[in-house]
Amino acid sequence: MRAAAKRVMAIARKEFIHITRDWRMIVAVLVLPLLQLLLFAYAISFDVRNVPSVTLDLDKTAASRSYLDSYSKSGFFAVHGSVSDFAGIDGAFNRSEARVAIVVQRGFGDALAAGGTGSVSVLIDGSEPNSAQLGQTYAVALNQSLGRRALASWAEARGLGNLHVGTIEPRVQAWYNPERRSADFLIPGLMIVIIMIVTVQQTAVTLVKERENGTLEQLLESPLTHSELIVGKILPWALLGVVDTVLITAVSMGVFGIPLRGDVAVLAVGIGLFIVCALSLGLVISAVAPSLESANIAALLVSFLPGFMLSGMAFPLASIPMALQVVSYLFPARYMVEIARGVFLRGSSWGVLAPQVLSLAAYAFIALGIATVLNRRRRA
């Protein structure tokens, strides 16, 4: 047993020397994740603002001007200018200069003054569906409050006093993230994706490289067993994964003020298991891939895509088709994102997160087993 431990440590040390010999590798493993975190945390959000808009005022009255003014003041529509006819709108849309066009029809002011119906159209460019969806919502809500104001001022002008119309006003509360900060929601998930990318990418090539350099044969000659080799290979990367996690967590909490509301022990156990899962996935690729190129591309496919798309990190998974749901359970990121979000935001502890932690444990065990078996087969 002691001899085995010594052999494992020898492999781990060798791997570690490989890593530290190349400064770029250190940068890739320790600095890049932090840069990614900063970039993502600042740039990603679904809170659309300042949607470029143009106006077309066919009415040209005080009423139409004040109506259009309220769009610029809304903070959602950034009114870049006005056009003089519909061709101008077509042009602005075609050149992608505007996503929204607001048209006040002729007779708008007179109609409102006379108690009639003032017509406006809001045209939205649907080629960017995220913005368009929100633009639609905002436009509807804005017009509702403008209509209410028009009615009130009409009533006042007529001396009808303050005309009160009862309306409903939604008061939206976002639980667990009351200010609806995208960063709060995204960072716990991002952390997982970044760790997944770093670890899978790195381990995917380790065995392939040994094979291509012919050093794997030399290792084979030594008393080293298959599982010792695997464990030794994994150890330094697991360590780096933990360092990455600590760094990212520190930056998330220090710079972005992400709360840590739940049980740190759950997070620690979860991350530990998750790192083993990710490393095993990398080793599986390493065992199967015939060359560095295919190992690299397979790693990209396995880590980047499912990490981003199927982890629930940014995109809700509830509405995706069943088949993809099943696929999403085949990657460890999905469980870990739930754990991270639970611990950071919801303040969950063992009780709620036990199923996820157990799934990860089972996953780690199975994946590591598959990696070992595949490597043994490959070498035999």
Added chain:
Amino acid sequence: MSLRRLRLIMWKELLQLRRDRLLLPLIFLMPIMYVIMFGYVVGSDVRNLPTAVIDGDRTATSQRLTDAFSSSGYFVITQRPASEAALRGLIDSGRVNVAIIIERGTEAALARGETVPLGVIVDGADSKTASVASGYAAEIVAAFDRGLLEKAGRAVGGPVIDARVRVMFNPSLKSVNAMVPGLVCSILMLSIMVIMSQAVVRERARGTLEQMMVTPITRAEYLTGKVLPYVGIATIQMTFIVLIGRYWFGVPFNGSVWTVALGLILFTLTSVGMGLLISLVSRTQQQAQQTVMFVMIPTMVLSGFIFPIESMPAAIVPLTYLIPLRYALVVLRSAFLKGSGVADLWAPLTAMVVFAVGIFGLAVSRFQKRLSE
């Protein structure tokens, strides 16, 4: 330039690709996986959100309000707990994503002409759902209010604003329609950058580059022969994406093939240039892979491909102008969905020409220099 030698280099490159039994399947699996995941996951539109309604009012009005939510198609009322105390468990366990709370006395207060709050609780730990759900809720309430206002306005003969909100080009607001043109560009870039930079670095790392240089092959022949097979592969990948998008997801194509082709040619030059530059700065294949990731991640995030540029903070937006994919996206999306022509798209196309000339030119000149050393 001898066509025969050129053909031989390309042939060698393809033979090498074929020898790696995992590489070709991966190359062709990649675009298919991308379209399916982006189409279904990013493109999935949030609908049928499980919703809890707490109706404290129990009147005809509260009933109409509840109906307005359930008939919208966005919310499915699955739970009707008696009090707010039960909500926490429901939201924690994920059994509902949204809760709507109608206070007691809503109908009476409306009749008195007051503004009545309607509680909408969303799970803020799930940002996209939260943002979309609160948007839908606001829209439904606005429509409900408009009904009330119009009734009141008509009763006293007051004015009404009739706002027609219409979505053009992609009226169903299907995300996948915007996704597919974007995917075409990003696969082109990813594939050329990853596969080509690996192939070029490999040659140097193994020392076969020197052997190549002692043959009568000229540098231009070598470069062209090295680049063309990968451009060919990327073209096949793009064709896959367009076909799946067109016939599986039903993405419309309203534009001119020439505009799209022009945009893609310019973007291909840029991507080839970036791939070559990456292979120049990397000594090992692993370094090349790291560098690709280093370039790819900001490109994906900042180009507006997944996350709209309008949602980025003002300090980040200037950075997006440095991303070539940003312009390619504008060109392809506009051409696909809006049928914009070259004249409409002159501004992004000019930017693309600048990138293509700059990056491709720099890469080729540096590469030539490297080869002659």
